[in-house]
Amino acid sequence: MRIHTPEGLDLKDDLDGVAAIGKACDLVLGPMNASTNLAAAVGGNVWFIRPTLISWAMLGQREMLWYPQTRTFAGQFYRDWAGAMTAVTQALQDYAAKRAAA
Numbered sequence: 001m002r003i004h005t006p007e008g009l010d011l012k013d014d015l016d017g018v019a020a021i022g023k024a025c026d027l028v029l030g031p032m033n034a035s036t037n038l039a040a041a042v043g044g045n046v047w048f049i050r051p052t053l054i055s056w057a058m059l060g061q062r063e064m065l066w067y068p069q070t071r072t073f074a075g076q077f078y079r080d081w082a083g084a085m086t087a088v089t090q091a092l093q094d095y096a097a098k099r100a101a102a
Contacts, residue, residue, distance in 0.1 A: 011035070022046070027095065029088065032057070040067040047091070049084055050074045 009017045015038060022028050022039020028046045030036045040046040046067065053062060053074045064070050071091070075083030 026099070029092075040064070040070050043069060046070045047088065048072045049088060051081075051084075052078045054078075 006021055009021060011018060018035055019038040019042045022035060022044040023042045025039070025044060028036055028039045028044055030046075030049060032048050032050060036046050036048060040048075046069075048064065048070060050072060051074065053072065057064070058072070059065055063072055073084050073088045073091070075081060075087075077083075
């Protein structure tokens with residue numbers, strides 16, 4: 001898998017550019033921070049990795065209601081990062097296999 005770092009993009013002061021890169025990516029994975037939220041806000045395919053699913057931001061749901069195209073991964077209990085990453089690993093393998101078959 002190749003990871004690209006865009007040259008010339010100011011990740012702190014060019015919010016339009018960060019949002020555009022997030023939308024242009026096939027998939028964005030990460031915590032709920034400014035870059036993942038910007039990517040999700042413009043319709044990017046974002047997978048959020050969280051310490052727990054129980055949060056006011058989830059509004060009692062398993063997925064983010066205001067970002068319907070996103071997915072959320074968390075472990076079975078608070079800060080169960082091994083559980084969260086196991087779920088992400090399986091989902092990423094499935095995602096890559098579907099893309100390779102297309």
